[in-house]
Amino acid sequence: MKIDRATVxxxxxxxxxxxxxxxxxxxxxxxxxILEYVAQLxxxxxxxxxxxxxxxxxxxxxxxxxxxxxxxxxxxxxEAVANAPQAGGxxxxxxxxxxxxx
Amino acid sequence: xxxxxxxxxxxxxxxxxPVIGLEVHVQLNTATKIFCGCxxxxxxxxxxxxxxxxxxxxxxxxxxxxxxxxxxVLAALGLGCTVNEVSIFARKNYFYPDLPKxxxxxxYDRPLAEHGSLFVDARDAHGRPTGxxxxxxxxxxxxxxxxxxxxxxxxxxxxxxxxxxxxxxxxPLIEIVSEPDMRSPEEAHEYVTRLKQIMxxxxxxxxxMEEGSLRCDANVSLRLRGSERFGTKAEIKNLNSxxxxxxxxxxxxxxxxxxLESGGRVVQExxxxxxxxxxxxxxxxxEEAHDYxxxxxxxxxxxxxxxxxREEIAAKMPELPRAKRERLMAQYGLAAYDxxxxxxxxxxxxxxxxxxxxxxxxxxxANWIMGELAAHMNATGETLATIxxxxxxxxxxxxxxxxxxISGKMAKEVFARMAATGEPPAAxxxxxxxxxxxxxxxxRALVAQVLAAxxxxxxxxxxxxxxxxxxxxxxxxxxxxxxxNPALVNQLLQEALA
Numbered sequence: 001m002k003i004d005r006a007t008v009x010x011x012x013x014x015x016x017x018x019x020x021x022x023x024x025x026x027x028x029x030x031x032x033x034i035l036e037y038v039a040q041l042x043x044x045x046x047x048x049x050x051x052x053x054x055x056x057x058x059x060x061x062x063x064x065x066x067x068x069x070x071x072x073x074x075x076x077x078x079e080a081v082a083n084a085p086q087a088g089g090x091x092x093x094x095x096x097x098x099x100x101x102x
Numbered sequence: 103x104x105x106x107x108x109x110x111x112x113x114x115x116x117x118x119x120p121v122i123g124l125e126v127h128v129q130l131n132t133a134t135k136i137f138c139g140c141x142x143x144x145x146x147x148x149x150x151x152x153x154x155x156x157x158x159x160x161x162x163x164x165x166x167x168x169x170x171x172x173x174x175v176l177a178a179l180g181l182g183c184t185v186n187e188v189s190i191f192a193r194k195n196y197f198y199p200d201l202p203k204x205x206x207x208x209x210y211d212r213p214l215a216e217h218g219s220l221f222v223d224a225r226d227a228h229g230r231p232t233g234x235x236x237x238x239x240x241x242x243x244x245x246x247x248x249x250x251x252x253x254x255x256x257x258x259x260x261x262x263x264x265x266x267x268x269x270x271x272x273x274p275l276i277e278i279v280s281e282p283d284m285r286s287p288e289e290a291h292e293y294v295t296r297l298k299q300i301m302x303x304x305x306x307x308x309x310x311m312e313e314g315s316l317r318c319d320a321n322v323s324l325r326l327r328g329s330e331r332f333g334t335k336a337e338i339k340n341l342n343s344x345x346x347x348x349x350x351x352x353x354x355x356x357x358x359x360x361x362l363e364s365g366g367r368v369v370q371e372x373x374x375x376x377x378x379x380x381x382x383x384x385x386x387x388x389e390e391a392h393d394y395x396x397x398x399x400x401x402x403x404x405x406x407x408x409x410x411x412r413e414e415i416a417a418k419m420p421e422l423p424r425a426k427r428e429r430l431m432a433q434y435g436l437a438a439y440d441x442x443x444x445x446x447x448x449x450x451x452x453x454x455x456x457x458x459x460x461x462x463x464x465x466x467x468a469n470w471i472m473g474e475l476a477a478h479m480n481a482t483g484e485t486l487a488t489i490x491x492x493x494x495x496x497x498x499x500x501x502x503x504x505x506x507x508i509s510g511k512m513a514k515e516v517f518a519r520m521a522a523t524g525e526p527p528a529a530x531x532x533x534x535x536x537x538x539x540x541x542x543x544x545x546r547a548l549v550a551q552v553l554a555a556x557x558x559x560x561x562x563x564x565x566x567x568x569x570x571x572x573x574x575x576x577x578x579x580x581x582x583x584x585x586x587n588p589a590l591v592n593q594l595l596q597e598a599l600a
Contacts, residue, residue: 014393016197053190053212053398065403069169071134071141074153080268081149089257090148091265094199098254098264 003032106360115359118324121332122290122351123282126297127275128307129248129315130173136247136274137164137207137402144313148267156272158202163401170245170274173306175407175415177276178215178243180304180422181297185412189214189244191399199266200250208246208277210396214405215243220280220300221424222292227327229288238293239281245405248273270314276306282321282332287351291344294318299423303448311343318347323368324358333358334368338382340375350375354382426451434464443472449486456493466500474517490524491517499527506540506587507531540587542594545578548586549594552577563599571595 008028012019019027081087086094106114135142138155154162178185192210218240223231250268257265278297284290298309298316309316323335338354341347353375358368373382421429427441430451436444444454454471458464475496479485499516502508508516508531519530531537539545552574553560563570571592578591 010393014195014395053404054400054402066166066168066171067139069133069167070139072139074138074140075149075157077147077150080152080157086263088259088263089265090150091253091267092149092199093263093265096254096260096262096264097199097252 003028003035007031111356111360114363115324115356117326118355118359118362119327119329120285120287120351120355121282121323121325121335122284122287123321123335124280124284124290124293125319125321126278126280126294127248127317128177128278128301128309130170130274130276131305131307131315132167132169132173132274134167134169135272136167136170136245137272138162140269140272142273144310144315146269148265149269151269152271156202157268158204158271164207164399166402166405167274171405171407172415173304174214174243174245174274174276175412176304176419177278177301177306178218179412179416179419180300181215181218181220181240181243181278183215183218183240183243185215185407186212187407187409187412188212189405189407191245191402191405192396193399194246194394194396196394198249198252199264200252200268200271202250202268202271206247206249207399207402208396209244213242213244214276214407216241218243220293220296222289222296225286225289229286236283236289238283238289241279241281243276243278246275246277247271248275282323282335287348287355290320290351291348294344294347296423299446303420303422314342317342320347320351320354322351322354322358324355324362333362334370336368336370336382337372338375339372339385343377346375346377349377349380350382353380357382420448430454434458434468436465436468440465440468440472444468453486453493457496461497461500463497463500463504466504467497470496470500470517474514478517478521489521491520492524492526495520495526502527502531506538506590508536508538509588512536512538537585538587539582539585540590542590545582545586545590545594546598548578548581549574549591549598552581553598560599571599574599 005024005028008019008024008031011031012024012027077090081090081092084092086092129142130136132142134140135156138153140151140153140156143151155164175185189209190212191207193205194208194210195205197204219237220240221235222238224234224236226232248270250266250271253265253267254260257263280293284293294316301307301309301316307315311317318341320338320341321335322338323333325331325333336354336358338350341350354373361368369384372385374385375382423445426445427438430436430441430444431438445451450471454468457471458467461467475489475491479489499513499520502516503510503513512531512534515534515536516527516530519525519534520527523530525533556574556577559570559573563574574595575588575591578595579586579588582591
């Protein structure tokens, strides 16, 4: 995959980031260099190898890393929203998401 | 665009074949969320069922709920899916206030299960059942977490703020994606109805649409009948009842047909159904391509469902509606329609079977349950769990009628008393003094008495005026105060008048 300015702009938009000209240039350079580095893997013959989805517990070691379905209480409603920039009615308050029905 | 009448629109649409696929989200009825121990109860005060994991606080790590996996596997097996021994959780990245982590943990290229199917009635081009069966393919079934709930209305400052309740954040969901195999709104309606029924039989969800525990999106496109190529599809969201699903599809089919007929092109987009207006609207979203940048969830190991674990779950699979319908028809001689009605819920089917097992009159038992019992529950708001009539009592009632102890008409009175008191039918019959007189000797005496009292009519009858039989039956019934067995009276009168 080739990184160009348009790709950087697209990724930044998806990530909700506003980047200046200089940051865009730096990002383009850095992302390209990361991809280039990882691209070394392309030299390997990996057609018969299962893709590894996770580092800590690869496919080879299934194990049972699950928990029982037993409820426990953690936050109270007040604690849950205590650090929110804005709260009301027990809810987090955010700038209106959808346009008012017109 | 010229305004067309409803009939013209329908005629226009008839040239096209709708192609419909459904994505159904089913909330699993576990006690806790999928990746944390917070309770899942509906209707709790906002944000009172939250913790660092489901609030997306930094550093919190998800741990999978074993029961959610069990229920998802059960659902997958119930839909005839192949359960993958290894499936992978993946992050689906997007920004929305009710998704605190900025990503939803879902499954992407390696889902829990694939290649299932569900059977619906085969239909003709007009949507009418033909009596056959059609298979709707199920592409995949995967596990994921629900998002929180955004409240856009109802607060004094709703003009400027949305309110977010994260109690639902992290509630386990299965997403069930069908193949684009449905060809009419009726078929789509039947598909979700049967899907819901299977989920209820499996007890993996309460499927309460009002509470959002079963949600449905539809993909619909049109193509000229006979054409193989799919047209451009629109995705319809916000279908929170089966009726809305069907209506939204009906509207969307007419809308797309009108566009195609006027030489236009259907735009691939997401549309929202507005139930109040009965139409779909383009969902004006920011012009961002759907790019969720899925990648494997690094905080969770691959999900492994071993063959042994799968077999253990499969071993507890209850009999599903389709198999039950077929068995009831074979075992009790029920008609297809009756089997359908009686298997609507597992509880109703169990009630019927408890009554019909060992009964010599299973069809009569079925009729009483579908008729009087259903009417009684409708009228009183009672359920099978609260009614006083025991299944065995229904069987006894059917037997009393078949033996001629009571007439069908009396049985209704008896039934009403049974419903009120919970008495077995024999006790109710005695209490009401309704017992039908079926003793031939006693009835012969009454017949003789009536004939002696009406010698003239008896002579006319014997001379050929056989229409008088009804008169005599009436007289005997009257003499017995309505308790004589009418069929037997008929027979005895004919003998006596021969």
